[in-house]
Amino acid sequence: MTINEIEDQIIEEFSVFDEWLDKYEYLIELGNNLDIIDENKKTPDNIIQGCQSRVWLDASLSENKTMIFKADSDAIITKGIIALLIRVFNNQTPDEILKSDLYFIDAIGLSANLSPTRANGLSAMIKQIKYYALAFSKLNS
């Protein structure tokens, strides 16, 4: 699936929720099911420090030159949003990630969580994902 197709799928999934707390329930479930980063990868290098919640992110390249992200957070709703981001970006090539447009966050009403002033580390995480993509894109070429 392309990045856009996955984003559309997520928007579709969230369209059933009328209540904010239902959305959060779903994010918590996603967060609990997130295949998290190995403990030994939770190094200071991999930490993205928000003022309130912390995010760890690790990236690697698979054999078929697509990217594999693993992450974690100490806050579960943040972790749920991370699960969505990973679903969108995992198994995509670095170039696809670099030219991607993240519109699903806005569409499902979570954009406030991604503003740079929001203290949860998510905005910095997306920036970091793109840096990794840029680095691996250079490596691929």
Place this chain on the structure above:
Amino acid sequence: MDIELIREEFPILKQKIYGNKQLVYLDNAATTQKPKCVIDSISNFYSVFNSNIHRGVHYLSEKATEIYENARLKVQQFINAKSRTEIVFTKGSTDALNLMAFSFGEAYIKEGDEVIVSEMEHHSNIVPWQLMCQRKKAVLKVIPFDDNGELILSELDKLISEKTKIVCVTYVSNTLGTVNPIETIISKAHSFGIPVLIDAAQAIQHTAIDVQKLDCDFLALSGHKIYAETGIGVLYAKEKYLDEMPPYQGGGDMIKTVSFSGSTWAELPLKFEAGTSNFVGAGSLHTALDYVDRIGLKNIQNHEAELLKYATQKLDEIGNITIYGRAKNKAAAISFNVDGAHHYDVGMILDKMGVAVRTGTHCTEPIMQHFGITGTVRASFALYNTFEEIDILAEAVIRAKKMLC
């Protein structure tokens, strides 16, 4: 005190958010909402009096100056300072504390000297002193607190030495709610001839302050914490210190004469008020203090004490809630965590239920380090909060706990 009538005065409290949720504003330690009289006073100033102060020969400037200087008199009377010259207007308490750390440091601190703060200070009463200590090669010493959130005063005895130049301590902890025994701290420090600075940012709105009775040497406060506009604050200082301390910032209004061979300073307190002051904010502070006087600080204090007691009881009843700060003498803030849940998650769920709280370290990282945590949820109360709002808070916490644990 009729809370419903009081709530009528605060237009912002009436709104519903996220569609149909009644706003429950419990973030008053961050900033308080403004009564209509304060909002009107700001609008009225711009509609009728707006003009720069202390400079103009014209009618409006005279009026604006009068409003500004009357606000100073109001503050003087509100905290019972000896003279209007002891009231310096600042941008807020952070600004007042930075002024203090700079000007006091320049006047009195030399290499090897010591400054005492407490472990429960807001960053604004730590970092300015750290900067000054770096500059002067002085040493910062810390009064610790116990697990109830009470300062261990016997430690203060050990910290005081002939090198101690000032003791800086908060009256009320913004995170733990602790009301510190500042009378004891002041008399202890004074017995060694050491001056004391009180950070009253979280006290001025909850308890009557008489600086002459307290005999504190310095006191900082913020207008926006006591129902006034943001961007106005006060440094109270005994005149002897203001005389001896050099200016913090240079500019217009703070000088007597300027020439390239040197400048001389304006009379007190203008020596410490460089540039165009926030005269609109000062006017709003006057109105806000009049408003608080009308309601009565004692009434406010009693109501908030009841709210705090009720909130503590409700949160304790839920179970698996850890409250940080169980001091015997507490003001209107309660910090807690739902065991096993992250404070940020709890805050986000409370928000979507209409309840505004603050989460995180509350600019008191040393307190977090003391308890070995990354943050707390903090509910803080003001005169317009109700018991029903605390019921809503408790229900929201129960819901968050169900979702997260």
